[in-house]
Amino acid sequence: MSKNHPLVDKFEEFSTWYTDILQKAELVDWRYNVKGMVVYRPNIMYLIRRITSVLENLLIDSKHVPVLFPAVIPISNLSKESEHIKGFENEVFKISEAGGEKLREQLVLRPTSETAIYPMYSLWIRSWKNLPMKMFQVVSVYRHETSATRPLLRGREFLWIESHDVFEDEIAARNQVKEDLDISKKAFLDFCIPFLMLEREPHDRFFGAENSYAFDTLLPDGRVLQIATTHYLGQKFSNEKVFDINFLDRSGKHRFVYQTCFGPGVSRIAASIIAIHGDSFGLILPFEAANIQIVIIPITKSGEDSTRIIKKSIEIRDKLIEKNYRVKFDNSSDTPGQKYFTWELLGSPLRLEIGKKEVEDDFVTIFRRDKRFREKIQDLDLEKRINELKNEISNEMYYNGWTWFNSHIVSISNKEMFMKQSLDSGIMRASFCGRRECAEEIKEKTGFEVRGKRIDISEEPSERCFWCENESKRIVYIAKAY
Amino acid sequence: MSKNHPLVDKFEEFSTWYTDILQKAELVDWRYNVKGMVVYRPNIMYLIRRITSVLENLLIDSKHVPVLFPAVIPISNLSKESEHIKGFENEVFKISEAGGEKLREQLVLRPTSETAIYPMYSLWIRSWKNLPMKMFQVVSVYRHETSATRPLLRGREFLWIESHDVFEDEIAARNQVKEDLDISKKAFLDFCIPFLMLEREPHDRFFGAENSYAFDTLLPDGRVLQIATTHYLGQKFSNEKVFDINFLDRSGKHRFVYQTCFGPGVSRIAASIIAIHGDSFGLILPFEAANIQIVIIPITKSGEDSTRIIKKSIEIRDKLIEKNYRVKFDNSSDTPGQKYFTWELLGSPLRLEIGKKEVEDDFVTIFRRDKRFREKIQDLDLEKRINELKNEISNEMYYNGWTWFNSHIVSISNKEMFMKQSLDSGIMRASFCGRRECAEEIKEKTGFEVRGKRIDISEEPSERCFWCENESKRIVYIAKAY
Numbered sequence: 001m002s003k004n005h006p007l008v009d010k011f012e013e014f015s016t017w018y019t020d021i022l023q024k025a026e027l028v029d030w031r032y033n034v035k036g037m038v039v040y041r042p043n044i045m046y047l048i049r050r051i052t053s054v055l056e057n058l059l060i061d062s063k064h065v066p067v068l069f070p071a072v073i074p075i076s077n078l079s080k081e082s083e084h085i086k087g088f089e090n091e092v093f094k095i096s097e098a099g100g101e102k103l104r105e106q107l108v109l110r111p112t113s114e115t116a117i118y119p120m121y122s123l124w125i126r127s128w129k130n131l132p133m134k135m136f137q138v139v140s141v142y143r144h145e146t147s148a149t150r151p152l153l154r155g156r157e158f159l160w161i162e163s164h165d166v167f168e169d170e171i172a173a174r175n176q177v178k179e180d181l182d183i184s185k186k187a188f189l190d191f192c193i194p195f196l197m198l199e200r201e202p203h204d205r206f207f208g209a210e211n212s213y214a215f216d217t218l219l220p221d222g223r224v225l226q227i228a229t230t231h232y233l234g235q236k237f238s239n240e241k242v243f244d245i246n247f248l249d250r251s252g253k254h255r256f257v258y259q260t261c262f263g264p265g266v267s268r269i270a271a272s273i274i275a276i277h278g279d280s281f282g283l284i285l286p287f288e289a290a291n292i293q294i295v296i297i298p299i300t301k302s303g304e305d306s307t308r309i310i311k312k313s314i315e316i317r318d319k320l321i322e323k324n325y326r327v328k329f330d331n332s333s334d335t336p337g338q339k340y341f342t343w344e345l346l347g348s349p350l351r352l353e354i355g356k357k358e359v360e361d362d363f364v365t366i367f368r369r370d371k372r373f374r375e376k377i378q379d380l381d382l383e384k385r386i387n388e389l390k391n392e393i394s395n396e397m398y399y400n401g402w403t404w405f406n407s408h409i410v411s412i413s414n415k416e417m418f419m420k421q422s423l424d425s426g427i428m429r430a431s432f433c434g435r436r437e438c439a440e441e442i443k444e445k446t447g448f449e450v451r452g453k454r455i456d457i458s459e460e461p462s463e464r465c466f467w468c469e470n471e472s473k474r475i476v477y478i479a480k481a482y
Numbered sequence: 483m484s485k486n487h488p489l490v491d492k493f494e495e496f497s498t499w500y501t502d503i504l505q506k507a508e509l510v511d512w513r514y515n516v517k518g519m520v521v522y523r524p525n526i527m528y529l530i531r532r533i534t535s536v537l538e539n540l541l542i543d544s545k546h547v548p549v550l551f552p553a554v555i556p557i558s559n560l561s562k563e564s565e566h567i568k569g570f571e572n573e574v575f576k577i578s579e580a581g582g583e584k585l586r587e588q589l590v591l592r593p594t595s596e597t598a599i600y601p602m603y604s605l606w607i608r609s610w611k612n613l614p615m616k617m618f619q620v621v622s623v624y625r626h627e628t629s630a631t632r633p634l635l636r637g638r639e640f641l642w643i644e645s646h647d648v649f650e651d652e653i654a655a656r657n658q659v660k661e662d663l664d665i666s667k668k669a670f671l672d673f674c675i676p677f678l679m680l681e682r683e684p685h686d687r688f689f690g691a692e693n694s695y696a697f698d699t700l701l702p703d704g705r706v707l708q709i710a711t712t713h714y715l716g717q718k719f720s721n722e723k724v725f726d727i728n729f730l731d732r733s734g735k736h737r738f739v740y741q742t743c744f745g746p747g748v749s750r751i752a753a754s755i756i757a758i759h760g761d762s763f764g765l766i767l768p769f770e771a772a773n774i775q776i777v778i779i780p781i782t783k784s785g786e787d788s789t790r791i792i793k794k795s796i797e798i799r800d801k802l803i804e805k806n807y808r809v810k811f812d813n814s815s816d817t818p819g820q821k822y823f824t825w826e827l828l829g830s831p832l833r834l835e836i837g838k839k840e841v842e843d844d845f846v847t848i849f850r851r852d853k854r855f856r857e858k859i860q861d862l863d864l865e866k867r868i869n870e871l872k873n874e875i876s877n878e879m880y881y882n883g884w885t886w887f888n889s890h891i892v893s894i895s896n897k898e899m900f901m902k903q904s905l906d907s908g909i910m911r912a913s914f915c916g917r918r919e920c921a922e923e924i925k926e927k928t929g930f931e932v933r934g935k936r937i938d939i940s941e942e943p944s945e946r947c948f949w950c951e952n953e954s955k956r957i958v959y960i961a962k963a964y
Binding site: 029031032033034037038039040041042045046048049065066067068069070071072073074077089090091092093094095096097098099100107109116119120123124135140142144146156157159 | 511513514515516519520521522523524527528530531547548549550551552553554555556559571572573574575576577578579580581582589591598601602605606617622624626628638639641
């Protein structure tokens with residue numbers, strides 16, 4: 001690690017790099033005295049708020065409305081759907097006492113909110129006129145993970161957005177799944193996050209879902225991270241044995257609704273942005289994710305009159321704010337060098353340096369965080385150039401993200417190739433028999449997981465199952481996962 | 483109740499009016515099966531989001547930064563400050579089991595976050611260079627209230643913002659209290675909420691605080707509601723016996739920090755806006771609190787060509803959005819009458835009606851929700867008039883709120899006057915001895931509470947204590963409270 005690099009190389013030592021960046025950029029503190037729960041410091045909250053805002057706007061644009069349900073759920077609600085309770089009963093935090101007295105019924109902290117929300121949907125939905133009903137909430141959820149926790153990647157409390165949508169029929173619900181996938185794709189485009197869009201294997205579905213779809217991205221250590229899921233629930237929660245969500249249809253008959261739910265993981269999207277784009281100087285934030293997109297740093301020397309430098313800086317700041325950029329003029333008492341160091345660590349996409357020369361010769365020095373490259377731009381061309389750079393940076397971060405991602409997907413044909421490839425990091429693509437036992441054996445013996453089949457393209461298997469050599473059903477993607 | 487009034491008169495039957503408006507405007511649903519916890523439906527979430535946004539912006543403008551701490555706190559943290567734990571131990575929800583196993587240490591759901599945050603402050607703060615540290619979080623808090631719960635007014639889960647600020651010395655901390663009070667006043671000005679700004683009696687302080695200040699507003703039934711508090715904590719949480727938050731001061735000595743905390747109650751501010759401004763037609767939202775400030779309703783008749791009406795409506799919508807108004811063009815299939823009914827219930831400040839006449843004669847009919855008054859405005863004058871109306875409405879709602887509030891404060895001199903006045907609703911102003919026993923006796927015998935002395939003006943007592951006739955210390959305000 002060179003003295004000029006505050007951090008190690010993330011591709012060589014990801015774990016150290018990740019821990020260090022969380023600490024040095026003051027993103028997250030894991031010294032809070034509840035295991036698996038962390039403190040979100042201001043610098044990560046800015047990122048969290050940007051991610052949340054992008055997702056909320058996409059949800060609102062697609063006619064979702066905000067709602068907020070209690071954080072606690074009576075345990076009997078959770079037990080109504082048998083697969084659902086089986087899935088979560090060993091993960092929940094239980095409250096049995098309140099106000100100094102034992103509760104008549106235990107409450108659990110929400111691990112997800114189907115069982116909080118759907119009893120109310122049953123009361124709210126009467127007729128087809130109430131449908132579709134599309135609601136979302138921005139909340140923390142609580143799961144007592146037994147595997148090792150890692151800040152933002154796997155925690156016992158994490159931030160997400162969950163939407164819960166209700167429809168008259170299966171077609172409308174299946175279309176919602178597509179819309180959820182589109183919302184995710186748009187958000188990940190903004191954040192320059194590459195992904196595989198997969199349908200999970202039947203044994204790996206969300207508890208109670210008929211189909212589960214998920215976005216997996218890839219971190220520098222070669223492990224995949226699930227960053228959003230959307231589930232087709234059909235009538236599994238709405239039928240009379242569970243939450244009895246029925247409605248009077250257009251022909252006057254009572255029918256059960258069709259449902260979907262969607263959960264982009266805000267904490268994990270933040271982790272992906274940090275891990276995928278960062279380098280040994282710190283964060284590199286995509287334009288849309290940056291709370292401060294452009295930082296302006298005056299290059300002043302003690303003893304010299306800085307009036308004109310400050311004046312020019314403020315003029316440029318105000319002009320850029322008017323153009324809807326998020327700009328900060330850093331006029332603190334730190335030296336320019338200290339400011340460079342700090343703002344590179346924090347990942348603001350562009351830095352404008354304005355000193356004596358810049359004032360005298362009517363130009364601005366622009367520093368691109370992603371390439372750590374400087375250029376001089378005449379004052380008159382500044383706005384135009386910033387607009388170009390915004391697009392260039394987004395395109396290049398997107399392209400670089402996808403290029404690296406795609407170069408880490410390797411097709412394999414048999415166990416031998418798998419075992420050899422598994423020494424490297426990344427994702428493997430293979431023909432697979434579709435049997436649960438096969439997937440479980442792979443997981444147990446190698447730590448690798450069958451993550452499912454792609455849904456954006458159709459891929460036909462041409463070989464026998466890479467693992468058991470039985471007839472194969474589909475092409476799947478296999479990786480170690482967080 | 484006339485057929486044209488969906489709700490009863492709030493001054494005559496406040497409890498019925500309040501329950502009905504929450505239901506009919508689809509604000510809150512209290513049928514969730516955990517007592518004292520409610521579901522926030524979309525229409526209240528829009529209001530909640532506006533309130534939160536106004537307060538967040540004020541906090542950010544005063545150099546607060548966002549942060550997020552876990553919702554659970556180890557019980558040992560809570561026990562560190564003896565008054566604090568005494569205050570909260572009979573109110574907390576306790577978690578003793580997670581993931582199917584008993585926890586080694588019980589956790590509580592945050593009733594407030596001093597004991598979550600201050601141990602981290604102790605790690606983060608090293609020197610005077612780290613100070614002031616001013617952080618806020620937007621969260622739900624959990625208190626197992628034993629008194630009767632009422633949606634938004636008193637719940638076991640409620641929404642608030644809490645800021646926790648740390649300073650080098652007492653003067654800076656005391657100034658922060660003033661800034662907190664100013665932030666509250668600015669927000670309440672935006673929401674046209676009248677208030678008394680009081681210092682609570684010593685026995686009524688926040689658990690662990692040296693001084694507690696609070697804003698009380700008055701609801702139509704004559705009971706006061708605390709909507710924000712700010713506390714001067716001094717060194718009561720920072721000293722070595724509690725959280726040991728010390729720093730190296732400018733002279734190189736280790737000293738303990740001075741602290742303040744501030745908590746505007748978002749749920750209660752929403753309740754105040756609803757209760758103070760609403761009428762028998764529904765909500766009346768102040769401009770700043772309205773998610774939809776202007777609704778445009780096309781007056782079309784079936785069989786008639788509505789092209790020009792729609793075109794004019796959309797043009798006006800787009801022009802007003804450009805001027806940063808929050809506008810909705812309601813082109814749904816409901817009749818104009820149904821739309822009027824709905825939007826009056828939801829409280830949007832202005833409604834524009836655009837029909838055939840409006841198109842032909844180049845004018846717009848404007849309906850003011852607060853006065854339920856119509857006027858016709860030439861197209862050319864529309865923007866100017868809306869801007870005027872925005873100010874007129876804000877000023878009148880503010881003025882009317884304060885006039886009603888002030889007319890319900892009555893000065894009394896002795897127990898006889900108190901008993902007579904206590905049959906009416908409202909706030910009483912009286913000389914008071916300052917003794918805890920006296921306040922407790924008043925509460926026990928009459929249900930009225932001594933809410934404290936005003937801090938915005940200095941008031942000297944001129945009579946003996948109205949209750950015990952001992953020497954009086956100060957003028958206080960007395961009311962029944964939520």
